[in-house]
Amino acid sequence: MFELFNRSNKISDLLENIGQVLDITQAQYELVQDRYTAVANQLSKDDSPLCIYKPEILPQGSFLLGTMIRPIIEDDELDVDLVCRLTGKKAHWTQKDLKHAVKDQIVHNNENYRRMLDDEGNRCWTLIYESDKFHLDILPSLIGNNNHINLSEKSFDSLGKSDVEELSIRITDRRESNYPSEINPNYWLKSNPFGYAAWFKNRAAINMFRSLMLSESIQPLPKYTKEKEPLIRAVQILKRHRDIMFGGDDDKPISIIITTLAARAYNKENNVIDALVSILLNMHLYMKKVYSDKHDKEIWWIENPVNNEENFADKWPFEQQKQDNFFSWLEKSKSDFSSLKNMNPSDAYRLLKNILGTRSVNEAVRNLGYDELITENLKPVNYSAQMLSVPHRQQPLWPVSLVYNCDVYGRYNDITDNKKSKSITNQTIIPKNCDIYFTATTNVPKPFDVYWQVVNTGEEAKNAFMGLRGGIFQAQTLGKGGLVQKEHSEFTGLHWMECFIVKNGVCVARSSEFFINIR
CATH class of the missing domain: 2.60.40 (Immunoglobulin-like)
Incomplete structure (x- = not known):
């Protein structure tokens, strides 16, 4: 029994370190932080037409959640998602007007940004930092009041549905028919990346007797740390497993589905291997089939935890391959990670190379001093x-x-x-x-x-x-x-x-x- 305990601990330590290897480095983080701060300063200059609307640049997505991983191809760019959040707008501004006002200020008197700015995206403006190997996707958005400030010292557990709603933003999307004409933000698309982040970080917190404050979940820029909760490491590892399995396939399972189901299925396990096994065993419990009038059939529904009207699997009815690939990935993940717990370290090392990539596994092995595993x-x-x-x-x-x-x-x-x-x-x-x-x-x-x-x-x-x-x-x-x-x-x-x-x-x-x- 003692040998089995040590074996499990060694594998869990190895998975934890693989997560650290997959994570972006402190140097990459600090570089993003520097560029991020410069963009924020550009948008909030005193002479900016946006200044009176108190523009904020905030991280969203995997960068805010802490689940970002380095690209599988080392020379590929990191993709960092940011929100430009404005408090108010000119009364006559449409979605298009607000979006282009943000772009105009990004490039105002700044030839570097003008050169780096990519073509207009559906929702974002993108600055490409070629030499730094990353790009910033900046999402123009709007809030109608300052309620998010009043909520910042509350815990997520104490929030009602209406409170979480106050964290939402209105965004622009040029694919929408009202993009060039609608001036009432209530009819713009709604998103809630900060409510989602608060929910996820509350799910990730191990201490069940401490409520996570919103000010800890939604920060202008979270601090860099190598120490992360088992849920975050599990999500990073599952995303890399997905990447190894599908490569650049556009129909591979999307990160928001993996992240959401993992967070729902997580049961506060205090190590990575137990978290992975439990998550994969229970993921399916948080998917449901519902009848859709729109599709005239039953469809899979993976609910956004902060917006029960949004289905993260909304593309599956139209793109069957996405659905098939998800279930193929889930079954392979279950098989791969459930078998790890009872393996000796050498066998686990060989399996992990297959499912997570040789270099990341070898680097983790060396970091831990388990060099005897590398060439057996x-x-x-x-x-x-x-x-x-x-x-x-x-x-x-x-x-x-x-x-x-x-x-x-x-x-x-x-x-x-x-x-x-x-x-x-x-x-x-x-x-x-x-x-x-x-x-x-x-x-x-x-x-x-x-x-x-x-x-x-x-x-x-x-x-x-x-x-x-x-x-x-x-x-x-x-x-x-x-x-x-x-x-x-x-x-x-x-x-x-x-x-x-x-x-x-x-x-x-x-x-x-x-x-x-x-x-």
Whole structure:
């Protein structure tokens, strides 16, 4: 029983750290904060026509909830959602007028913003920070009074339905027929991102004896922290599981559905693995089928917790693939995470690589000091994590999106034993002047390109002409699509091989380091 308890704790710690790895970094957060503050200052300048309407820039969506994850392809941009909230407007302003008043102030006397501003979106204006690899989606919106200020010191549990309603905003949408003509905000679309955030953070809070104050839920910018509640980590992990399963498929399950069902099904578990298992077991209880006059049939209904008239699954009746993909994802998630609890750490490590991506799992393993898991029985006894950071090790040449697996195995021809072929393990000491054969296995569908990397360490390699290898090169030897690579044992020291599988210009699979000890 004690061994099972330790095993479960180790897996839960690993999942917690994977969540931290998936999270945006403090540097990314501070960069967004800097750009966010600059936009807020631009919109609220004293000479701005908007100044009298007290413009506020507030985060919304995953950035406010704390559930944002880094893109699966490392070179993709972060998407940060913001709200520009105005208190009042000119009486004759339509949706279109208000939206364009916000845009005009963003670019007013600011050539940088004018250059960075993307084409008009349906609801948002977008500033693209190309060199920083993120963009800000700014949603123009309106409130009719200051009630949200009076509510800020109340707890979410103490709010009635009308109180939550006071947190709502009116937004613009150019797809609406009244976009260019309607001046009465009561007939504009309504949204409640701050009410939703208060609800979600109240669900995430572990301390059941403490009511979460709205001022803690709705802040101009929440503080960066690495410590997050199990529900938040569970949502981050489920979103990455979804991304690995579906890649860039437009019909993959949307984040608001995953986040809402996870929060409803969460039962205040105090660790990530228990939270995941419980959430996935109970998610379906918070979906219902209702008869729809509009569709003349029963449809799935996933209710917005702060607006019972909104169905987050409203696209499913028209796009069957979205519905099918959600249920496929839910069943696979249940199977994957329920099996984790009873696995030994090595088996759990292999499964997590498959469902959450090799690099994020390996980084989490190293952060925790569980390095023995990375190459299982292939890590040498004199290994140290610091050696992986040698400066001559070349970084990947392509965007990285690790949605498939790759493993490497090795054998060598022993010159002291009539060149008999022997497998390489963590205890293997390979003599000099032996031929070494590395074989990669992968589940990437063909066609693909194979690249290898040899990294040498030690004084002999350092002192030899071009001996200190660390570059990435395309496979050239032995056929099998490049999945077999021949090398020669030449320099004393601890070295390693790594294999990269590239498809359509993206690295979609990458092995762990395979170590070679030469004496």
